[in-house]
Amino acid sequence: MAKDAFEVGSQSQPQPQAQGSSEVELEARDRAKPAPAAAVEVAGPRGARPRQSQELPEEVQPVPQWRLIWLRFRQHRLGMFSAVVLFIFILLFLFGEFVGPYNYNQGHLRFMNAPPTPIHIFDNGRLTRPYVCATVLELGGKYRSDCSKKYPIKFFVRGEPYKLLGLFESNVHLFGTGEGPFSPGQIFLFGTDWNGRDIFTRTLVGGRTTLLISLIVVVLSLLIGIPVGGVSGYRGGWTDSVVQKIIELFMGVPRLALLLALSIILDARQVDPEIRIWGISLLLALVSWAPVARVIRGQFLALREVEFVTAAQALGASDLRIVLKHILPNTMSYLIVTATLTIPTVIIVESTLSFLNQGIREPLVSWGLLLNVAMQQMVLVLQSYPWNLIPGVFIVVTVLLFNFLGDALRDALDPFTVVSETE
Numbered sequence: 001m002a003k004d005a006f007e008v009g010s011q012s013q014p015q016p017q018a019q020g021s022s023e024v025e026l027e028a029r030d031r032a033k034p035a036p037a038a039a040v041e042v043a044g045p046r047g048a049r050p051r052q053s054q055e056l057p058e059e060v061q062p063v064p065q066w067r068l069i070w071l072r073f074r075q076h077r078l079g080m081f082s083a084v085v086l087f088i089f090i091l092l093f094l095f096g097e098f099v100g101p102y103n104y105n106q107g108h109l110r111f112m113n114a115p116p117t118p119i120h121i122f123d124n125g126r127l128t129r130p131y132v133c134a135t136v137l138e139l140g141g142k143y144r145s146d147c148s149k150k151y152p153i154k155f156f157v158r159g160e161p162y163k164l165l166g167l168f169e170s171n172v173h174l175f176g177t178g179e180g181p182f183s184p185g186q187i188f189l190f191g192t193d194w195n196g197r198d199i200f201t202r203t204l205v206g207g208r209t210t211l212l213i214s215l216i217v218v219v220l221s222l223l224i225g226i227p228v229g230g231v232s233g234y235r236g237g238w239t240d241s242v243v244q245k246i247i248e249l250f251m252g253v254p255r256l257a258l259l260l261a262l263s264i265i266l267d268a269r270q271v272d273p274e275i276r277i278w279g280i281s282l283l284l285a286l287v288s289w290a291p292v293a294r295v296i297r298g299q300f301l302a303l304r305e306v307e308f309v310t311a312a313q314a315l316g317a318s319d320l321r322i323v324l325k326h327i328l329p330n331t332m333s334y335l336i337v338t339a340t341l342t343i344p345t346v347i348i349v350e351s352t353l354s355f356l357n358q359g360i361r362e363p364l365v366s367w368g369l370l371l372n373v374a375m376q377q378m379v380l381v382l383q384s385y386p387w388n389l390i391p392g393v394f395i396v397v398t399v400l401l402f403n404f405l406g407d408a409l410r411d412a413l414d415p416f417t418v419v420s421e422t423e
Contacts, residue, residue, distance in 0.1 A: 069413060072411060079408020082408070086401050089401075098173060101201065107196040112194060115188075118133075146184070151185030153176070156174065157172070193388055202365050206369065206391060209365060210366045213277060213280060214347055217284040218342050228289070229247075240297070243297075250287065259287065300327060340405055341406040347398060351367050355372045
């Protein structure tokens, strides 16, 4: 009995464990623990090495930079509206000969200074297919609509031949009446000028010329301003001082006077109108690169002292690699805003030159040239033919749209703007 009690007591006592087995169990226990959350890379400034952080829950994942820019831009209602309208304008200007019902250089002698043609969609109080009435010239040089003759508006009609974008010959127009040039059933949405040319078609084609010159000037200004401003800001010292004096010299010269003088030189050489576009673009770029260079210089001065640039220099990276891989990509947002806000200035300067008969010449057309043709008889235009000033309205509207778009892009590209992501 005592022996049985002793055996039971000895079984209930814990048995001592060897030290080696304890270490094995601890190691196995550590292996059984769940692995830590995978580390994810958190993007820093361009050119900096990514840092490691713990994985975030799905609902608080970091938003990509492009999406933040889009969200900020979408909240700018005026900027969104400007972008949509400018996109529509660009499409209309690009295919101006096709959209317009006539060739922009074709005159209609029976309809000189004809007013805009009204479009009717009701016939005896009933909704009907859009049509125009006959345009009749009365004694005294005034026009009236004769609705006893109605001409329906057709789409994809054949009319006066043209060259789309100066390359493809065609005679198909987006809309028109399909009537001959001597028929009273014509459609002039913006009226006609002194030679009976359709102002609507000429406004579209003139807008393409003006925007093309603006695009060329912006590209050339960036190609000149980025290297000059970049060298000035990155090098500093006496290089910066010399370059800044040159920039101040170009910014101090009266631009309009310089452009007029250089334009007279082009006139003396009797340059072809097609080549004159490039000449005018080069002249405008000559006076437009300096502000771009000054902006780039300021950006390079600030970015050359940033930590990731200093780290790249310490690792032995060349100056060209530092500029192209680390500094220049961080200036792209400023370049986009600068280019967008430069276009309105170029539009105004080019229109001024053409208005003074020192810019685009016939047979080409631009908004400034249209105003020059309209203001040859200023009093009559203001009193009797105000529709000749419609191209001026397009100048004002387009300049405002680009300014609104530039403001929206500037706010959207600002990294300190706080937005809320809404689906």
